[in-house]
Amino acid sequence: MSDRIYLRFIQETTELKGIEKIQDWQEKDWSSFRFPGSGSLWLPLFILASISIWSAMYTVPSDSVGVVQRFGKYLKEVQPGLHFKLPMGIDVATIVPVKRQLKQEFGFATAGATNEYQHPRDADKERRMVTGDLNAALIEWVVQYRIADPLNFLFKIRDPQETLRDVSESVMRDVIGDRTVDEVITIGRQEIEVDALAEMQKLSTKYELGISIDQVQLKNINPPEPVQESFNEVNQAQQEKEKLINEARQAYNKVIPLAEGEKDQRIREAEGYKLKRINEAEGDVARFNSILAEYLKAPEVTLRRIYIETMQEVLPGLRSKIILDEQAREILPLLHLDSEKGVQP
Numbered sequence: 623m624s625d626r627i628y629l630r631f632i633q634e635t636t637e638l639k640g641i642e643k644i645q646d647w648q649e650k651d652w653s654s655f656r657f658p659g660s661g662s663l664w665l666p667l668f669i670l671a672s673i674s675i676w677s678a679m680y681t682v683p684s685d686s687v688g689v690v691q692r693f694g695k696y697l698k699e700v701q702p703g704l705h706f707k708l709p710m711g712i713d714v715a716t717i718v719p720v721k722r723q724l725k726q727e728f729g730f731a732t733a734g735a736t737n738e739y740q741h742p743r744d745a746d747k748e749r750r751m752v753t754g755d756l757n758a759a760l761i762e763w764v765v766q767y768r769i770a771d772p773l774n775f776l777f778k779i780r781d782p783q784e785t786l787r788d789v790s791e792s793v794m795r796d797v798i799g800d801r802t803v804d805e806v807i808t809i810g811r812q813e814i815e816v817d818a819l820a821e822m823q824k825l826s827t828k829y830e831l832g833i834s835i836d837q838v839q840l841k842n843i844n845p846p847e848p849v850q851e852s853f854n855e856v857n858q859a860q861q862e863k864e865k866l867i868n869e870a871r872q873a874y875n876k877v878i879p880l881a882e883g884e885k886d887q888r889i890r891e892a893e894g895y896k897l898k899r900i901n902e903a904e905g906d907v908a909r910f911n912s913i914l915a916e917y918l919k920a921p922e923v924t925l926r927r928i929y930i931e932t933m934q935e936v937l938p939g940l941r942s943k944i945i946l947d948e949q950a951r952e953i954l955p956l957l958h959l960d961s962e963k964g965v966q967p
Contacts, residue, residue, distance in 0.1 A: 729762035739783040757803035774832030
């Protein structure tokens with residue numbers, strides 16, 4: 623029956639083939655067109671069928687999965703692409719962005735965000751915290767997360783993203799409460815981020831939120847406005863202190879290693895000189911002992927040999943040599959004093 627209705631509709635509409643202008647088509651009298659059957663019952667049925675077919679189709683984006691429920695009960699999980707389901711509310715497909723990184727902001731709000739859970743409910747209240755030394759601080763941070771388990775995300779907790787906001791705020795207050803205000807504002811940022819991330823992931827797993835936390839990032843950390851100027855002065859003084867310490871360490875590292883090197887060099891030179899003198903002394907002793915042994919065997923020969931060896935060492939270094947007869951009594955007549963350099967006759 624539905625095929626006959628469709629064919630009759632096509633037949634009636636093809637009468638437009640001979641119309642040359644769109645205006646003529648618009649002015650055509652459509653009152654004579656009727657679906658077969660009695661009355662106008664077929665028109666609502668046709669519209670209802672079209673709506674049913676349209677509602678049976680749905681598309682899952684590439685960064686998401688579809689969770690299908692039939693009469694409210696979980697049926698299956700479908701991958702990205704075009705899919706069909708039973709219409710008229712029998713099957714309900716929920717799109718879950720499992721590959722998209724989501725975020726929640728605490729203590730501040732970015733304009734233009736479409737996720738209602740990204741913005742804080744009361745930014746001023748969220749960022750006010752008390753540190754471990756009973757000082758106040760204004761903390762702003764961001765939690766970046768992904769939906770890791772669509773089933774837990776949809777069915778385990780009534781409102782998992784709102785629960786994540788509560789968990790994040792509770793953990794951050796606990797972590798900040800374990801540290802002093804100086805650590806929070808200056809040197810403890812990275813440690814706070816690491817500890818908060820670990821604790822948030824632990825609670826998310828315990829509560830079966832179906833969420834995997836990628837990063838916890840601290841944005842702005844400031845003291846309350848009435849004391850902010852004083853804190854800035856203290857912070858500046860601490861930075862100046864760190865600067866002077868670093869400069870002193872730089873000078874220390876430049877001078878001390880050089881002095882240590884010179885010290886080691888002097889010590890090695892002294893040790894080398896000591897070994898040299900010891901070896902020379904031991905050599906002299908050994909040589910003297912050997913000469914003594916030879917002298918005891920033949921004193922005359924040894925004395926002559928020592929005399930000759932000594933003359934061999936001394937004579938090459940003399941500039942002029944004078945050999946006298948044993949009977950010569952005067953040496954001056956034999957010397958040519960005018961030939962000596964720098965001496966006048």
